[in-house]
Structure formats: structure tokens, C-alpha cells
Amino acid sequence: MTSPEWTDDRVYGRRQDKPLRTRHSNLMSDLLPQVAVTPDTVKSIVAAHQGDVWLEVGFGGGEHLAWHAAQNPDVLMIGAEPFINGVAKLLALIDEYDLKNVRVCHGDVRPLMAAIPDRRLSRMFVLHPDPWPKSRHFKRRMISAPFLAHAARLLQTGSELRVASDIPDYVRWTLMRVQIHNRWNKDFQWTANRKADWTNRPEDWPQTRYEKKAIREGRPPAYLKFARCG
Template sequence: MTSDPHPPMRSFGRIKSRPIKPRQAALMDSLLPQIRCPAEAFDPRRLKPDAEAVWLEIGFGGGEHMAAQAARTPGTLILGAEPFQNGVASALRHLDEQGLQNVRLHDGDVRDLMARLPDACLDRVFILFPDPWPKARHNKRRLVQAELIADLARLMKPGARLRFATDWADYADWTLERFAASPHFAWDAERADDWRKPPADHITTRYEEKGLGDCAPVFLDFVRR
């Protein structure tokens, strides 16, 4: 197989920072191979035939949100994608400590995973506090682009919901503009509290608590038409 001569621009920065702790490193060797998403095209429901729904979290960071959602909804299969190796190691610790069996991981670019999934296989998607690339010259590296939205439209069932959250005002506007341009998604907010207040099922992460952005968190929920 030849490599793509024009691969998509990377939407994330470094993939590793500090050394991974020994216990987490051991889980990278033992647990990750057991729950890693297949390297070829696959139907996620074959990974958990009794799954009531299939969710995808894009960029799960340290894994707190993903693990908490998995614990809340044991009948749901959650696919998580994250290229940052320290985050993957942290997520493995959460999954191991809580004994969660309904999560499968892709330790790389989510677009590679999405290309392997069949049409209309996802019931829900989370994109929470992605790298904002706040400088104008770097905006082209943002995850949310027309191409990603088109791919999500292919993968999400009619009526499936997508939650995007950011604490950068410009990224919220950017995302609204691009989803509004898609005929496949609707933003169903009716009042300011719908995007200013965390949704009832939201789980706050340590990253969110740091308040690194330039505004209070904004929560945008879109519905697949």
C-alpha cells in the first residue's frame, strides 16, 4: 500500500510530553492491544454485539470524560481516539481502575479511524475542548473543517447528536459557521443557557477546569438531520 501523497493537515501538536509512569506504561503494553480498534475496516457493533448504541469521542484527552460516560452507560460501546500518548496512558489507567469493558481505543489521528467505519454507525459524537489553534495563521489546523463534518455526516445516524465544547470564543464561532454551512446538521439551541450552561450529562475534566481559553466554556449540540 502506498502512502497518501497529500495527507490531511495534522490538527494536533506533540504526541508525547513527560515520561509515562511505569504502571501506565505497563498498561500500554498489556491492556491497549486488547482494546485497540482494528487496523482494518470494521463494524463497531461486532466488537460488542449487545451494544445498545455506539458513541465516538474525538480527542479524549486524559480519558476522564470517556471513562465516566462509559461507567454511566454500560450498554453503550464507546470508541475513543487520541493521538497524545500520555493521554492514552492516562485513559488506560481510568479504564483499568474502573474495570470498564465497553471502550475501544484508537491511539492516533481520528480521521484514520473514521475512514475504517461504515456508514450510519454512530449514535453520538463528542468533540470536547480540541486544540484551538488560536493564531489566525494556524486556524487551518483546527480539527473542525468542512471535510471532517462531511465525514461525520456519513458516519452518524439520522437523529444522532454531536456535542462540541470549547473555551475559545473564536473557535465557537468558527464551528457554528461550518456546521451551519452543512445541510446535514441542525443546531437546536433555543436560548442562551443552551450553550452557556453545561448540559445535564456533561462531565467536567481537569483540562476544562484549568480555564486556558479566553471565554467561559461554550457547549454546542448539533443533530444529524
């Protein structure tokens, strides 16, 4: 299966916030090399793992990814995040809970996705991606035709793509992009049958600090699940 390439290979947004604390800095130096995954190494890492492989695109502070890693020790959890402070926070969780099944890509997820073998993922997460609200920046949104094409290539039949957003326009955007993709490929089925299916957070969908903040500020999230068909 051939997937279209992204037309813009730049990574937008912040790469770092405030300076790292000493412990976080030490983890970046000492722990990250032990758990790092790159486009050059991901194929062999995935091949060596006999069980399920899940990918989180932009894991923020890592709470969601670490929770799933702890709950599913037989699953290889791969997370990609360009924001150095977020990577350091996930490393702290890996260290604190002694998580052995996490691999971290500090950087752009797109080359990593391109390097993962076909039909190797059984779940993908894109939680609260940057909405890029200005129309001239829509091309920067992660949910896009190239992303969905790669996701369809990577996901096994019956597996899930999960997307969350607290921005109504981005929720509509996501549903529309999936609908457009399905006009030609019929790869994804939105699993919601009633409003509660996308407005109530599922039990196996841990809440992140970002989500709590969004709710406090009056922006209830939508929880979208898409099953991989075919």
C-alpha cells in the same frame, strides 16, 4: 455517501509530554493491545456490537469518556487520541473501573472515521480541540468541511454531535462551519433555543480537568449540541 478527504494527513501537536510512570507504561504494554481499535479492525468491532456506538475525538485525559462508559455500559465507547500521556490516563481509568465497553485508538482519528460504516454512530464528541489560533494554522482545526462530511455520514438520524470550546473564536468557527455545511446538505441542526442552552453544562456532560482549568483562568466554555437531521 462520499465524504471529502482531508488535504493534510499529518498529525500536529505534541505526541508525548513527560515520561510515563511505571504503571502507565505497563498499561500501554499490557492493556492497550486488549482494547485497541485501528482503521483495520474498527469495522468488525463495530459490527460485533449490537447496541449504540459513540466516538470521542481527542479524549484528552479520558475522564469524559470513562464517565460515559460507566454510565452507559451497553454503549460501545470508542476514543481516539494521539497524545500518549492521555491514552495512558484513560487506560488507568479503564483498569480502575473495570470498563468493558471502551476501545482505544492511539493515533489519528481521521483514518478511523473513514473506516467506520455509514450511519453506525449515535453520538460524537469533540471537546476542547486545539484551537490553532494563528490564521495560517486554521487548516489544522478538527472542525472542518471534511470532518463534518464524515460526521454526517457516520451519525444516525436524530443522533448528536457535541462540541465544546473555551475559545470564543473557535465557537464562532464551529457554528460557521456547520452553517456553511448546511447550505448544501442540511445535515445538522444546532439545538440551542436560548443562551443557557449553550452556556450551562448539561447534567450528562461531565466536567474534565481541562475544563476546570479553563474556568479558573476566566474562559467559560460553550457547550454546542448539533442534531443529525435527515
